[in-house]
Amino acid sequence: MNRLKEVEDVISRHEKFIIGSHRSPEADAIGSQLGLSRALRQRGKKTILVNVDGVPRNLSFLKGADAVKKPGKIDENELSGVEVGIVVDCSDLDRLGNAGKRLFAGLPIINIDHHKDNDNFGVINHVQDVAATTEIIAELIEYMGLNLDEPMATALYAGIIADTSSFRNDNVGPEVMERSANLLRSGANARSVIVNLYEREPFTKLQLLGKVLSEAEFENGVVWTTITPSLLEEVNATGEDTEGIIGTLRTTEGAMVACVFKELPENRVKVSLRSKGGFDVSQVASKFGGGGHTVAAGCLVEGELEKVRKRVLSEVNKRINA
Numbered sequence: 001m002n003r004l005k006e007v008e009d010v011i012s013r014h015e016k017f018i019i020g021s022h023r024s025p026e027a028d029a030i031g032s033q034l035g036l037s038r039a040l041r042q043r044g045k046k047t048i049l050v051n052v053d054g055v056p057r058n059l060s061f062l063k064g065a066d067a068v069k070k071p072g073k074i075d076e077n078e079l080s081g082v083e084v085g086i087v088v089d090c091s092d093l094d095r096l097g098n099a100g101k102r103l104f105a106g107l108p109i110i111n112i113d114h115h116k117d118n119d120n121f122g123v124i125n126h127v128q129d130v131a132a133t134t135e136i137i138a139e140l141i142e143y144m145g146l147n148l149d150e151p152m153a154t155a156l157y158a159g160i161i162a163d164t165s166s167f168r169n170d171n172v173g174p175e176v177m178e179r180s181a182n183l184l185r186s187g188a189n190a191r192s193v194i195v196n197l198y199e200r201e202p203f204t205k206l207q208l209l210g211k212v213l214s215e216a217e218f219e220n221g222v223v224w225t226t227i228t229p230s231l232l233e234e235v236n237a238t239g240e241d242t243e244g245i246i247g248t249l250r251t252t253e254g255a256m257v258a259c260v261f262k263e264l265p266e267n268r269v270k271v272s273l274r275s276k277g278g279f280d281v282s283q284v285a286s287k288f289g290g291g292g293h294t295v296a297a298g299c300l301v302e303g304e305l306e307k308v309r310k311r312v313l314s315e316v317n318k319r320i321n322a
């Protein structure tokens, strides 16, 4: 039986679903949740949507975004009667975050994802190596014969824009372009996606970018920088303001790998890694307990900032020189 049919069968046989996505969600995570939820509701199903970190500010324009709640905001009543969990855009269950994961305990889980390191945690694993999870959701909606309306199309298109970096990544091929064209035909509001994703930067974010770039270092094909709590404080920036920094670093001519080391509380460092395709950063991330794609990966490493930075950079350099 094909996977789409398996997913459709489980959906047909049940009434109430909880749909979750990974912590620190971006448009592919939230867009997949919203598109799928709307599709299931069109089928007369009940859905609840959860994300440990909630919806980031720049995605609140998506219709239905306010239905995505943090675990603490979902009460027992809402949870009662949930029969199936659907997890989107997550390579493993831990990415739901502890509080998120708890809501899926004991439920049969449909795993819909596009990460190549997905560990197949579901009873059904609909995992495909495509550019965005929202592509898979779009295909499912089509397969189920549902009406792909404007809010769905916009949410799904946002996922593609985010995960292809606006069609600039290696993962762009004819399939994702065709899928995008179909979403635009269904009314996806491409302009509002671009404005909300890229043209709503808080001024503090630009100031932070300026500081962080001025302190970046570039050596042996590796460009990297660090973000400390005191730096954030200096320009009055928040954690969300650090997004996009690594993308800018990666544009450096001659850089094979870009790294950002962000100091977190409790002696932890968030390491983000990017490449231009010639170097698989997911291998470095998985060496430190993280994961991701060839061009974009990350890990959370315990230890003091300087030491973590040295360890990760030496791993990157070892692989570049190999």
Ligand SMILES: [Mn+2]
Pocket (backbone or CB within 6 Å): 028, 029, 089, 114, 131, 132, 133, 163
């Ligand atoms: Mn994704």
